[in-house]
Amino acid sequence: xxxxxxxxxxxxxxxxxxxxxxxxxxxxxxxxxxxxxxxxxxxxxxxxxxxxxxxxxxxxxxxxxxxxxxxxxxxxxxxxxxxxxxxxxxxxxxxxxxxxxxxxxxxxxxxxxxxxxxxxxxxxxxxxxxxxxxxxxxxxxxxxxxxxxxxxxxxxxxxxxxxxxxxxxxxxxxxxxxxxxxxxxxxxxxxxxxxxxxxxxxxxxxxxxxxxxxxxxxxxxxxxxxxxxxxxxxxxxxxxxxxxxxxxxxxxxxxxxxxxxxxxxxxxxxxxxxxxxxxxxxxxxxxxxxxxxxxxxxxxxxxxxxxxxxxxxxxxxxxxxxxxxxxxxxxxxxxxxxxxxxxx
Amino acid sequence: xxxxxxxxxxxxxxxxxxxxxxxxxxxxxxxxxxxxxxxxxxxxxxxxxxxxxxxxxxxxxxxxxxxxxxxxxxxxxxxxxxxxxxxxxxxxxxxxxxxxxxxxxxxxxxxxxxxxxxxxxxxxxxxxxxxxxxxxxxxxxxxxxxxxxxxxxxxxxxxxxxxxxxxxxxxxxxxxxxxxxxxxxxxxxxxxxxxxxxxxxxxxxxxxxxxxxxxxxxxxxxxxxxxxxxxxxxxxxxxxxxxxxxxxxxxxxxxxxxxxxxxxxxxxxxxxxxxxxxxxxxxxxxxxxxxxxxxxxxxxxxxxxxxxxxxxxxxxxxxxxxxxxxxxxxxxxxxxxxxxxxxx
DNA sequence: AAAACGTTAGAAATCGCTTTCCCGTTGCGT
DNA sequence: ACGCAACGGGAAAGCGATTTCTAACGTTTT
Numbered sequence: 109x110x111x112x113x114x115x116x117x118x119x120x121x122x123x124x125x126x127x128x129x130x131x132x133x134x135x136x137x138x139x140x141x142x143x144x145x146x147x148x149x150x151x152x153x154x155x156x157x158x159x160x161x162x163x164x165x166x167x168x169x170x171x172x173x174x175x176x177x178x179x180x181x182x183x184x185x186x187x188x189x190x191x192x193x194x195x196x197x198x199x200x201x202x203x204x205x206x207x208x209x210x211x212x213x214x215x216x217x218x219x220x221x222x223x224x225x226x227x228x229x230x231x232x233x234x235x236x237x238x239x240x241x242x243x244x245x246x247x248x249x250x251x252x253x254x255x256x257x258x259x260x261x262x263x264x265x266x267x268x269x270x271x272x273x274x275x276x277x278x279x280x281x282x283x284x285x286x287x288x289x290x291x292x293x294x295x296x297x298x299x300x301x302x303x304x305x306x307x308x309x310x311x312x313x314x315x316x317x318x319x320x321x322x323x324x325x326x327x328x329x330x331x332x333x334x335x336x337x338x339x340x341x342x343x344x345x346x347x348x349x350x351x352x353x354x355x356x357x358x359x360x361x362x363x364x365x366x367x368x369x370x371x372x373x374x375x376x377x378x379x380x381x382x383x384x385x386x387x388x389x390x391x392x393x394x395x396x397x398x399x400x401x402x403x404x405x406x407x408x409x410x411x412x413x414x415x416x417x418x419x420x421x422x423x424x425x426x427x428x429x430x431x432x433x434x435x436x437x438x439x440x441x442x443x444x445x446x447x448x449x450x451x452x
Numbered sequence: 453x454x455x456x457x458x459x460x461x462x463x464x465x466x467x468x469x470x471x472x473x474x475x476x477x478x479x480x481x482x483x484x485x486x487x488x489x490x491x492x493x494x495x496x497x498x499x500x501x502x503x504x505x506x507x508x509x510x511x512x513x514x515x516x517x518x519x520x521x522x523x524x525x526x527x528x529x530x531x532x533x534x535x536x537x538x539x540x541x542x543x544x545x546x547x548x549x550x551x552x553x554x555x556x557x558x559x560x561x562x563x564x565x566x567x568x569x570x571x572x573x574x575x576x577x578x579x580x581x582x583x584x585x586x587x588x589x590x591x592x593x594x595x596x597x598x599x600x601x602x603x604x605x606x607x608x609x610x611x612x613x614x615x616x617x618x619x620x621x622x623x624x625x626x627x628x629x630x631x632x633x634x635x636x637x638x639x640x641x642x643x644x645x646x647x648x649x650x651x652x653x654x655x656x657x658x659x660x661x662x663x664x665x666x667x668x669x670x671x672x673x674x675x676x677x678x679x680x681x682x683x684x685x686x687x688x689x690x691x692x693x694x695x696x697x698x699x700x701x702x703x704x705x706x707x708x709x710x711x712x713x714x715x716x717x718x719x720x721x722x723x724x725x726x727x728x729x730x731x732x733x734x735x736x737x738x739x740x741x742x743x744x745x746x747x748x749x750x751x752x753x754x755x756x757x758x759x760x761x762x763x764x765x766x767x768x769x770x771x772x773x774x775x776x777x778x779x780x781x782x783x784x785x786x787x788x789x790x791x792x793x794x795x796x
Numbered sequence: 797a798a799a800a801c802g803t804t805a806g807a808a809a810t811c812g813c814t815t816t817c818c819c820g821t822t823g824c825g826t
Numbered sequence: 827a828c829g830c831a832a833c834g835g836g837a838a839a840g841c842g843a844t845t846t847c848t849a850a851c852g853t854t855t856t
Contacts, residue, residue: 119812132838135814143834158542160596166513168813170841174511177553177574185539187732198556207571209553212542227551230521252504306517334735363750365735380616387530391678391709428489463842465804479844485802511842514811 118159127155138163171190177228179209179255180235181220187332188358188386189403190237193259196407197235204415206232217241217302221249228253233414235259239304257410257418257426260305269413269427271406274303275383276312278399278432282353282381283316285397285434287323290443291351291372291379295326297340297363299355303332306355309383313353339361341370350443357382357389357398364392364439375441385435394438401432462503464511482507496795521721522758523553523571524579525564527536530678532702532730533747534581537603541579548759550576561585561646571696572597577758579603583648599761601754605650606771611773613757615750619649619727620656622776623697623741626725627660629741629778630695631667634787635723639670639693641684641703647676657697674699681706685714694722694787701726701733701742708736708783719785729779738782745776759789 123134129148136144137152144152155161169175173358178201182190198208203443209231211223217240228234233255238246241261250256250263258270279296286294296313303399317325326347330336333419337359344352344363355361364374374380374394380387409428416423460702473492478480480488481496488496499505521598522545523540526534542552553575555567560620561584574580577599582590594607602614611718623640630638640657643650654671661669670691674680681703688696688707698704706724708718718724718738729744760767 131813132815132837133835136835145834148835162569162573164812165570166510166519168814169799170514170812170843171511173841185535185542191529191535194554195556198529199558202556207553207555207574209551210538210542212539212546214543215837225506226509229506230551315803334731348471358731361732363736366804368737387678388705388732391705392735408516465842475843476807476845477805480805481845492805508842511811512844514813514842517811618836738811 116166118161118162119164122159123155124154125163126159127152145368162330167424174232175202175230176205177207177209177231177235178235178411179224179231180237181211181213181224181227182237183213183215183220183239184332185210185212188388189356189384189401192386192403193235193237193410196404196409197411198407198424199404200408201413201415204411206411206415213238213240215240215300217245221245224249224253228435229257233257233418235410235414236261240300240302255414257417259406259410260308262427267417267423267426269423271410271413271427271430273305273401273406273430273432275308275404275432277402278383279309279312279353280316280436281434282383282397282399282430283313283320283323283325285349285436286351286353286379286381286440286443287320287439289351289379291349292322292328292443293324293347293349294330294351294353295327295344295347295349296353297330297344297352297359298339299330299332299359301329309355324349330359332356333358334362334365337364338366341366344378345370351440352378352380354380356381357384357386357396360396360398360439361388362394364394374439377444379440379443381440383432389435390437392439397417397437398435399432400435406430425432461506461508463508464505466503467496467499467505469668470503471496473478500736501547504551518576519574519607520549521551521553521575522577522579522755523555523568523575524581525555525568526581527557527559527564527583528676529554529556532732533700533728533745535750536577536730536747537581537754540748540753541755542751543748544752544755545759548755548757550755557582557584559584559644565589568571568593568597572600577601577762580605584644593628599758601758601761602771603750603754604652611761611770613761613767615754615757615771615774616652617649617745617747617750617774617776619652619776620659622727622745622778623653623656625776625778626658626727626743627657627667627669627695628743629780630697630723630725630784630787631664631725633695633784635693635695636641636666636787637670637691638695638697639672639688639691639692640697641672641674641681641688641707643674643676643697643699643703645673653699670694670743674703676700677702678706678709678747680768682710685710688722689714695784696722696724698724698726700738701728701730704740704742704783705732705736708738708740720781721788723787725784727776733779734781736783741781742779743776744779746774750774 120131120134124131137149211227213219220241222240235257237259248291256268260272262270328343360380382396382398385398389396464478466474468475481493555571557563564582564585579601581603595609600612606614672687726740726742729742733740
């Protein structure tokens with residue numbers, strides 16, 4: 109008959125009794141400590157198997173001061189970008205025996221701060237994707253969250269690697285691409301106003317405008333999802349632009365869908381570009397021209413940086429910058445105006 | 453100057469010293485126990501704030517015997533279906549103050565068993581999506597995982613709710629829809645061979661075939677992702693079918709993309725249907741006819757069922773069955789053969 | 797005024813495990 | 827045969843919280 113400890117689950121004490129040894133010895137055996145007599149070790153192992161004993165991770169965590177768990181805070185689990193980061197992170201961490209605790213802040217910046225703190229306390233480290241948090245807030249809480257890895261944000265605090273995608277460069281590459289196709293009137297369908305990565309794109313566009321004074325670049329208000337793009341059709345048409353830089357692939361897809369409903373041809377009438385190169389981008393019709401971000405790899409890298417911090421290894425490359433790669437597909441083509449110029 | 457406990461973090465002891473009271477009193481105050489003198493309580497709170505004290509969740513979990521965390525095991529985080537379940541679950545659980553620990557089994561059935569056990573021990577309950585596990589394995593481990601909620605699987609063990617989508621009915625509805633459009637040669641582009649939900653679809657198709665002996669239904673090998681659909685073009689064309697039931701939306705999208713590359717028109721030449729109604733389904737070109745599964749809601753329901761179990765409430769509705777809703781869009785149309793029949 | 801009672805806060809046990817400390821054994825060398 | 831080192835394993839002290847038990851205090855009742 110199986111004894112039961114107070115909580116009703118089988119604990120180290122049950123195994124100790126069954127094997128006729130002390131708790132300490134059971135612990136040693138379970139942790140592969142070779143200072144235990146092989147015969148006793150075997151007896152303990154047999155008892156453990158028979159009782160189906162598995163050490164309680166909570167007790168273990170308390171004693172060891174580590175949880176073998178890392179946390180990740182994301183602003184929106186519905187966003188493919190964060191899903192990909194999560195996937196890469198989870199996969200990489202799992203290979204080292206770590207689990208991932210997720211916290212979805214639902215785009216609420218005040219939640220980001222609280223969730224980050226809570227998640228961190230339960231874990232050995234944290235990956236923070238907090239695009240809405242102000243720089244001041246970030247600067248304030250970041251040190252207390254260490255070991256910490258930031259995604260698309262930077263901080264002055266030491267020992268906090270940042271993995272940032274160069275959205276500014278990416279959007280410049282896309283704009284450049286459209287200009288080469290003959291577009292002279294571009295529009296940027298912006299992301300959420302307070303988004304950090306949106307800010308990076310805007311800066312990139314400023315640089316672009318400075319380098320191409322002859323190109324007209326309009327700024328349109330937007331968001332980060334399908335519906336934003338779909339609803340932006342009117343504003344886009346009204347802008348008179350022939351090349352549209354959407355905040356991301358989702359917005360671009362929504363926009364293309366809306367344009368299609370109006371009977372407009374992409375890229376015949378209007379060229380559309382996205383950003384991120386989510387898996388669906390190459391399956392849209394027309395396939396989406398976008399800037400590819402190795403986002404799953406970024407999640408994986410986040411783990412490697414975090415692991416180095418947890419293990420207190422020297423981190424030779426604290427953080428890194430990812431260059432998006434221009435991915436030209438069918439949604440971008442020669443400008444209509446350019447054509448008529450040729451013919452006229 | 454801030455005192456530090458052995459681990460370097462601020463603990464209950466530091467607050468106790470600073471406030472000049474015992475650990476016990478600090479604990480009482482932090483937990484809103486009103487048997488503490490208001491003056492002392494205020495002093496403790498002040499000390500806690502000044503030291504930025506936050507209770508260590510691990511110690512708390514050990515004492516309380518609960519972690520306020522639930523686990524979810526998914527076969528593939530890259531699959532939009534599981535992403536949606538995770539999202540619904542996470543969102544619902546968060547509202548009740550619970551966090552979610554994820555475990556990705558990478559479609560490896562042996563991992564499913566191990567991960568489920570590990571995840572469960574760290575959590576107060578588990579949501580299990582384990583389509584590859586055999587019935588025998590499931591039956592064996594399920595009881596030890598309680599509180600447990602199953603997705604798309606059932607077990608004979610008591611107190612284990614199952615949330616299952618009626619894939620059988622859904623696929624019948626889709627087939628029915630194609631037949632009404634005049635299709636007489638259908639093909640089912642199957643999912644992973646050992647997938648539980650694939651099995652349910654096959655059963656549904658058997659029922660369909662029995663009810664429609666005049667309709668030719670071919671079975672084609674497949675998988676569950678884009679590439680599967682894309683690579684299946686040859687097999688699909690060879691089958692001579694004019695109506696294709698893809699395993700899910702991903703496969704359908706891959707297939708449509710492949711057909712498009714061959715210069716075939718959907719639905720002009722071939723009708724294609726998906727399954728799940730993932731967010732992208734209505735943005736494909738043509739928009740995808742599919743069977744809509746309220747999948748995020750399913751994740752939410754999973755939490756409600758699990759919560760009831762954790763709280764040991766009477767669960768009046770142990771598990772439930774979700775009926776997919778036929779979502780007719782542009783990817784399905786009149787059969788070519790039917791047209792020629794009309795004209796001939 | 798003494799006894800009985802309720803309230804408040806501290807001491808100590810508890811949760812399940814790891815690990816240090818220490819003592820009893822054994823094996824070896826002299 | 828004796829002493830010392832090495833070794834194995836048990837007792838106990840944490841880890842950081844909660845919670846029961848208990849002692850002290852102030853108040854009310856007889």
